[in-house]
Amino acid sequence: MRIQISQLTKTYKGGVHALKGIDLDVPTGMYGLLGSNGAGKTTLMRTLAGLLRPTSGTVRLGGHDITTQDGRLAVQRALGYLPQDLGVYPDLTARRFLDYIALLKGIDGRSDRRRRIGELLEVVALGEHADRRLKGYSGGMLRRVGIAQALLNNPRLLIVDEPTTGLDPEERIRFRTLLSHLAGDRTVLLSTHIVEDVAQTCQSLAVLARGRLVFQGHVGELVARAYRQVWTVTTSGTAPSTGRIVAALPHGAGMRYRVVAPVPPAPAAEPAEPTLEDGYLALMEAAPPA
Amino acid sequence: MIATLRYEFLMQIRRPIMWIVYGLTYITLVAVFWPAYRTLSFTDDGGHDPKLAMLTSAKLIMVLLPIVYGCLIADRLIRDRRLGVATIMDASPADPFGRLTGKYLGVCAATAVPIALAFFGRAVVYAMTEGKVEALAWSVAVFPTAVLPGLAFLGALALAGPLLMPPLPFRVLFVAYWFWGNLIPADMMPTLSHTIFAASNEYVAYGLFGQTFEGLAYGPWPDAALNALRPVASPAVAVLWMGVMVALTIAILLITRLHAARSES
Numbered sequence: 001m002r003i004q005i006s007q008l009t010k011t012y013k014g015g016v017h018a019l020k021g022i023d024l025d026v027p028t029g030m031y032g033l034l035g036s037n038g039a040g041k042t043t044l045m046r047t048l049a050g051l052l053r054p055t056s057g058t059v060r061l062g063g064h065d066i067t068t069q070d071g072r073l074a075v076q077r078a079l080g081y082l083p084q085d086l087g088v089y090p091d092l093t094a095r096r097f098l099d100y101i102a103l104l105k106g107i108d109g110r111s112d113r114r115r116r117i118g119e120l121l122e123v124v125a126l127g128e129h130a131d132r133r134l135k136g137y138s139g140g141m142l143r144r145v146g147i148a149q150a151l152l153n154n155p156r157l158l159i160v161d162e163p164t165t166g167l168d169p170e171e172r173i174r175f176r177t178l179l180s181h182l183a184g185d186r187t188v189l190l191s192t193h194i195v196e197d198v199a200q201t202c203q204s205l206a207v208l209a210r211g212r213l214v215f216q217g218h219v220g221e222l223v224a225r226a227y228r229q230v231w232t233v234t235t236s237g238t239a240p241s242t243g244r245i246v247a248a249l250p251h252g253a254g255m256r257y258r259v260v261a262p263v264p265p266a267p268a269a270e271p272a273e274p275t276l277e278d279g280y281l282a283l284m285e286a287a288p289p290a
Numbered sequence: 291m292i293a294t295l296r297y298e299f300l301m302q303i304r305r306p307i308m309w310i311v312y313g314l315t316y317i318t319l320v321a322v323f324w325p326a327y328r329t330l331s332f333t334d335d336g337g338h339d340p341k342l343a344m345l346t347s348a349k350l351i352m353v354l355l356p357i358v359y360g361c362l363i364a365d366r367l368i369r370d371r372r373l374g375v376a377t378i379m380d381a382s383p384a385d386p387f388g389r390l391t392g393k394y395l396g397v398c399a400a401t402a403v404p405i406a407l408a409f410f411g412r413a414v415v416y417a418m419t420e421g422k423v424e425a426l427a428w429s430v431a432v433f434p435t436a437v438l439p440g441l442a443f444l445g446a447l448a449l450a451g452p453l454l455m456p457p458l459p460f461r462v463l464f465v466a467y468w469f470w471g472n473l474i475p476a477d478m479m480p481t482l483s484h485t486i487f488a489a490s491n492e493y494v495a496y497g498l499f500g501q502t503f504e505g506l507a508y509g510p511w512p513d514a515a516l517n518a519l520r521p522v523a524s525p526a527v528a529v530l531w532m533g534v535m536v537a538l539t540i541a542i543l544l545i546t547r548l549h550a551a552r553s554e555s
């Protein structure tokens with residue numbers, strides 16, 4: 001389900017300009033949405049999910065205008081949404097909770113529901129815990145219940161808001177791998193501030209900063225932003241003062257720094273191979289404030 | 291709507307705290323009103339008339355149990371937001387007013403179960419000890435007319451009230467409201483009690499079931515303010531009271547929905 005956003009702004013009641021004129025086109029497949037805290041990722045996703053009314057601009061999802069009642073319903077039927085701060089009813093079991101959400105999503109047939117829930121519990125590897133109450137679940141397990149509920153209606157658009165935050169490394173890798181398997185012919189919009197998650201799963205991404213879109217394109221293009229801007233400096237003296245230090249490792253008697261900077265941060269600096277994270281940082285260094 | 295009704299009912303009825311609080315309050319009620327609760331009569335007639343006994347039984351449980359009822363409902367609507375489940379429900383294609391109605395019906399039905407058990411349980415005991423099976427028929431007539439309309443309104447009030455303030459102060463206010471608007475004598479201060487806006491059941495008892503107190507009709511109190519709201523009891527006024535309760539319920543639910551829709555964006 002294609003996402004077409006044009007000139008989208010969102011101003012909250014308190015006067016916070018959370019989104020300032022977003023133009024974005026998201027094709028099917030995995031798509032990353034990067035941005036630091038408060039950049040506007042959640043605001044954008046809540047708008048796409050029909051929970052927030054845009055202040056101005058248009059949002060079309062699979063051709064449906066999200067601001068009309070009918071358009072919103074059509075989108076919500078095809079939508080799976082995993083919010084950033086999803087909660088559950090602690091006294092329900094995972095199976096019951098999913099049953100409730102499935103009913104709300106309009107999966108009326110009892111046997112359909114039972115089969116779908118059974119399948120999804122296997123997909124997220126919760127089969128053996130399915131009849132335990134959710135209050136005993138770990139953070140990672142709850143996140144998997146969250147993705148299972150999002151998938152109940154076999155959505156063509158899957159929106160996941162920072163799903164890997166707070167997970168241990170193994171669980172995080174498992175979760176993002178699961179997401180890329182889900183992509184296929186769906187649109188999966190994954191927001192995160194963990195660059196590595198995007199690097200490992202998405203081919204394209206957009207970067208939000210303070211309510212503006214500062215990048216959209218292929219992962220490779222963002223990496224290229226850091227081309228000739230990443231350096232390794234090995235020194236026993238003071239740290240380089242220009243550019244942004246992204247790593248510092250003890251090296252013999254001194255330190256080895258990895259620095260993102262437009263010019264060599266020290267005479268002895270050696271060029272290094274950029275990563276997506278370097279590209280992101282280079283972009284942020286270059287982005288105009290507010 | 292059905293889905294929400296079912297799950298809200300289930301989650302509420304399985305709350306241990308509900309049964310505990312009801313149990314304790316019920317024991318208190320029985321202890322405080324012991325002679326009357328034993329005979330199901332406030333006078334010394336022995337409570338042998340099954341109709342009057344059932345009305346008295348309804349009146350007695352409506353003294354304290356509605357407080358528990360309201361307090362237990364008070365956290366149910368805001369809980370979804372607090373727990374963080376509201377987002378996915380709002381993002382589902384399910385109709386918001388249907389969900390609200392389902393929640394209202396499910397929660398109130400579950401929370402009314404202990405009240406119904408107390409009432410019908412007492413009716414069964416009465417029927418057995420007095421040897422009057424008619425009491426069961428009277429109980430079936432009294433509960434939906436004298437008890438349910440009040441509970442319907444109180445449930446809507448308790449569900450929606452905490453949108454305006456946190457549940458704890460709301461509960462305190464609710465208890466205060468209960469005494470002020472339903473229990474105190476009408477001539478004590480300007481009050482809604484004994485009016486057609488009171489959730490307690492008097493108009494049905496006096497108007498529909500023809501109960502009298504020392505042969506007097508029920509209605510305006512001497513020297514009380516707001517007597518305009520206390521018409522002389524009659525079957526029509528009893529029906530009016532039920533209509534008022536239902537209308538208030540619907541009004542509260544509609545306002546709640548409008549409030550939610552407005553604060554959406």
Ligand SMILES: Nc1ncnc2c1ncn2[C@@H]1O[C@H](COP(=O)(O)OP(=O)(O)OP(=O)(O)O)[C@@H](O)[C@H]1O
Pocket residue numbers: 012013014016017018035036037038039040041042043044084193
């Ligand atoms: N309901 C709200 N009312 C007023 N302002 C809000 C509201 N929600 C978010 N904001 C503000 O809007 C801006 C964008 O917030 P948003 O939650 O969209 O950012 P985010 O990119 O998701 O951040 P994070 O990574 O911390 O989740 C922030 O300045 C935030 O304080």
Ligand SMILES: [Mg+2]
Pocket residue numbers: 041042043084161162
């Ligand atoms: Mg966020």
